[in-house]
Every structure is written in C-alpha cells, then in structure tokens.
Amino acid sequence: MMMASSASEPVFEYTDEFRVYKFVESIKPSLICVTCKKLLRQPHQISCGHRTCSHCVTDMIANGVFKCPVSDSCDPIMPNKIYPDQKASNEIRELLVYCEPGCNKKFKLSQLSEHREIAVSIHAANIV
16 A cells, blocks of 8 residues: 655555555556556566566466456467566665654665664664
8 A cells, every 4th residue: 555644755655564665755656566556576567568566477377367457458468478577676676765663764675674684783782
C-alpha cells in the first residue's frame, strides 16, 4: 500500500511482508507490479512489455494463466519471452527512503540495509 502523509515533506509508505518503507517521493506507476500492485520485487518484463514481479509471473504460469493482467489486447504471456528487467531494478535501488521512525536520514534503497545494520550495532553498543 502506498500513501502520502500530511507532513511538510510528503512521505509515501510501502509495506511488504518484512517491513514498512517510507519513501521520500511517490513511487512511479511503472515500478508497481501489474499483478500484485506492490513495488516490483525481482522485476521482469512479460512479452507485451508490462512489468511484474518474478514470483507473480511464475505463479501465473504455474496456474495456467497466460493472459496479461493489464489488457486483453496484449499477446499471451510466453514463458520464453519473460526477461529480468534490469532498468526497473536499477530505478528501484535508486529510490530515496527514510531509515526508520526517529531517524530522518534519507538513503537510496540500495544503501538502507547497510545503514540499518550500522545503526543497530551503535544502538546495541550504547545500551550495554
């Protein structure tokens, strides 16, 4: 789910099964999976050019669904014409995100895990 806050600087939240991400800017629709409607995870392009998560397209094919979820006018999904979408992966890694509640630092999504590990280590050292 994506939403904006009422703070002076907009914050867009996205929740996956692991955590809540607070993005500095809205997420472009082209980075949202056409199947699950969440931020693309392991982005792939299907034969018609639409983007989907790797696990979403895998599930569709495993369940015998070869129709694009966006339009009936698209060509059928062909398993041999599904490709990893490196451009979308790069764009997602470049999105700016806030660290955690209480930490207003902004990082590229690709740098967030490293920052959180350091922050947790410093926090643990200050508690002991």
